Amino acid sequence: MMLEARDLSIGYGTTVVGTRLSLVARPGDVVCLLGPNGCGKTTLFRTILGLLPALAGSVMLGGKPIAQQRRAEIARRIAYVPQAHxxxxxxxxxxxxxxxxxxxxxxxxxxxxxxxxxxxxxxxxxxxxxxxxxxxxxxxxxxxxxxxxxxxxxxxAALIVMDEPTASLDFGNRAQVLAQIAGLTRDTGAAGCGVILSTHDPDQAFALDARVLLMKDGRPHAEGPADTVLTARNLSAVYGIPVTVETTRGGRKVCLPSLDLQSAPTMTSDALTMA
Incomplete structure (x- = not known):
């Protein structure tokens, strides 16, 4: 079972939220969507789940356009995990x-x-x-x-879509959930489930050895393996702050903002409210 989004334009009615978006997910894969708030991740999710029509391009599920499949048929092929509530x-x-x-x-x-x-x-x-x-x-x-x-x-279902599955979780629970996500790709059948997830933490993409779609302003900035996509240059360009990518003694890569916290300007209460 494969999900393939081809050159999508996404949005609501005449309002375009994102363009030129493509991704592929198969059982055994982890695909990670990364990007700032408002870059179109949730709208892309709703489109690949068949909840919103694509404005252009196509979403294929099992070789068949998702727009031609009944909701019950889609639900047997793709499961959705929202943020805990x-x-x-x-x-x-x-x-x-x-x-x-x-x-x-x-x-x-x-x-x-x-x-x-x-x-x-x-x-x-x-x-x-x-x-x-x-x-x-x-x-x-x-x-x-x-x-x-x-x-x-x-x-x-062969594929599971997860919307920020570790949002608002503490350190221990976040690690536990990530471990279970990694296990999903191995434990179900020969190849495991395919997982598509969104996150605000690039370290999670490294930990899951994921393929990454890095988004900015509704467009793909880079796509490919985490080691290739999540570079200091790409992350700095997408998030608008200097970022370094370092390797721990255990060989794991981590991302760190390169901000001088001592010299950073103090935000006013008005600025905090606007943020």
Missing amino acids: APPFPFEALDVVLMGRTARLGLFGQPGARDRAAARHAMARLGIADLAHRDYSRLSGGQRQLVLIARALVQE
């Missing part, structure tokens, strides 16, 4: 995971023993089996994010 009703974590079976059961289908077994297996695989009967809204941000990943797993 607290729902208005106190669902148990197991019930949240079971919601992922809707794509397999149909709108009015009821989950049976096999579906519950699949949900429990997905939670056990992610190390959260003990959360099954806990109130989802009372879980930590990291635990909720793992529940949402488990929900995506029970869809049995």
Whole structure:
């Protein structure tokens, strides 16, 4: 199962948000979208999920235009993991995971023993089996994010799209979620799931050995392996600040802003409000 976006123009109605955007994702791949706020990452996600029509170009899923596929058909092929949130009703974590079976059961289908077994297996695989009967809204941000990943797993989709899966998580939960994302590409079948994720942290693309689409102002600035794309020059150009890329003693690359914090100007309250 392959997802291919070809020379996309994206946006809303007559408002163009991005142009000339292309990406390919297959089972076993990690594709990482990086870029400043407002560069078009969320709109691109909505377009490749079939929620927005492409203004130009095409999105192919399994060799067929996504615009020609029914929502249920897309949901069996692509799972979506939003940022963790607290729902208005106190669902148990197991019930949240079971919601992922809707794509397999149909709108009015009821989950049976096999579906519950699949949900429990997905939670056990992610190390959260003990959360099954806990109130989802009372879980930590990291635990909720793992529940949402488990929900995506029970869809049995070949591709998973994740919108900033580590946003607002603390250091430990962020590391845990990243480890599970890396495992997804290896553990499902021979090749694993394909994962497309957005993030504001280029270090995560290095850690996941991802292919990167680096975006600026709605256009691709660079695309390719993280080691090739995430250079000091590219990151400085995209984010508008001097950036260095260093290698740790363990051989891992990390990105650091090269700002002189001692001489940086103090922001006024008005400037902070505008930011």
